[in-house]
Amino acid sequence: MKYFVRILILFNLIFVASCGSLPRQSNTILADREANPNVVALRKRLLEIAKEGIAFGQQDATAYGLDWYLQDQPEVLTSDVKKVVNKQPALLGFDLGHMELGNTYNLDTVPFALMKQHTQKIYEKGGLITFSWHLNNPVSGGSSWDTTSAVTEILKDGPVNQKYEDWVKKISMFFKSLKDEEGKQIPVIFRPLHEMNGAWFWWGKGRCTPEEYKKLWIKTQELLLANDVHNLLYAYSPNIMxxxxxxxxxxxxxxxxxxxxxxxxxxxxxxxFMKAVSSNLKILKEKSSGKNMPFALSETGNFSMAANPEWWTEVLYSTIQNSGISWVMVWRNARKDHYFSTYPSEVTENDFMQFEQKEDILFLPELKSIHN
Structure with a gap:
């Protein structure tokens, strides 16, 4: 009898110990098992948004646009999009690149203090926020596009590993500082180490093995959790597949x-473009099936806007309509030879107005009414 009891106790210990690493079997389980309630609610809300339509977003939308820059007035909330349709995007994208260096501005000269303020403002208005991280190469000191081998060095003990851990600690402090008026942490989407199947970043294809990339992803997440960051949803975002x-x-x-x-x-x-978007969103829909994961066209844009004045309705909308995505985010409006949304007097301005009128394209006012 004593032998049987010991076996039973041992079995229970093994079962309890393994529960923390059980595969995802519930559509409520997140990558961060200790995620705060606001993060759980955000994930549910993203699924609800997909039932209603598609949230429209833009990178750095409220930080600058064509011929304007809010560096000295972070309390102001405007955008090129708002100047055209009198509505803010439903989703804002920001990048943490150069925070790891201890800078006060990111690689696109956006102050981190402004990001924090605008994250708080957009969240209060019911909007969504997503962060990417174009971090420098920790071996060479070059940019994200410096493809000097680095992943292998991060994954082994040594100065590069220590540097990377310190870098993650810096962004951890920023994430934990994002709080609403009640002092509760704001839930945001984190899209790290993106476009890994391309060869242009130091973490990309040919710069490390797929297994090394996976280890880097997991290491990054574990470091964030070890730094007590529990307000993130983690988005995996390859380039075109x-x-x-x-x-x-x-x-x-x-x-x-x-x-x-x-x-x-x-x-x-x-x-x-239409063929690629359609086929890739079908892949995401298939992969998310049964897992109840939200999916999105996480970064997009047209490099030749002047070529088609009706690009928004004829190309983008007709391709993403009924696709099941929670959001679509276009890249930033840096200058007249590098912009991805519209702005006053731009060639697609009128068509963007028609795009905004689509019942299933959601801007900030429409998003506020969608809850989890």
Whole structure:
């Protein structure tokens, strides 16, 4: 009898010990098992948004635009989008690149203090916020686009590993500082180490093995958790994929991901772009099926806006309509030869107005009424 009891106790201990690493079996389990309630609510809300339509977002939308810059007036909330349709985007994207260096501005000269203020303002208005991180190469000291081998060095004990851990600690402090008026942490979407199936970043294809990339993703997440960051949803976001196998190559696993995304730009003309977006969103929909994961067109834009004055309605909308995505985010309006939304007097301005009128395209006012 004593032998039986000992076996039973041992079995229970093994079962309890393994529960923390069980695969995702519930659609309520997040990558961060200790995520705060606001994060759980955000994930549910993203699923609800997809039932109602598609949230429209833009990178750095409220920080600057064509011929204006809010560096000295962070309390102001405007955007090129608002100047055209009198509505803010439903989602704001910001980048943490250069925070790891201890700078007060990111790589696109956006003050981190402004990001924090605008995150708070947009969240109070019912909007969504997503962060990427174009961090420097920790080996060479170059930019994200410096493809000097670095991942292997991060994954082993040594000065580069220590540097990376210190960098994650810096962004951890920023994430934990994002709080609403009641002092509760604001839930945001974090899209790290993106476009890994391309060869242009030091963490990308050919710069490390798929297994090394997965280890880096998991290490980054574990470091954030160890720094007591519990207000993030983690978005996995490859560049354009050729197949489901392309998606799986670098995928760290369901236990480490909350949202699926893909980044696709219009480089080669409208027909190719539409074909790519359609096929890639089908891949995401298939991968999210059964897991109840939100998915999105996490980064996009047209490099030749002047080529089609009706691009928003004829190309983008017709391709993402009824796709199941929670949001679409276009890249930033940096200057007249590098912009991805519209602005007053721009060639697609009138068509963007028609795009905004689509019942299932959601801007900030429409998003506020959608709860989890």
């Amino acid at each position: 050729s197949s489901s196998e392309d998606f799986e190559m670098f995928y760290p696993g369901d236990d480490y991901v909350d949202i699926l995304g893909v980044d696709i730009y219009n480089h080669s003309g409208d027909p190719e």
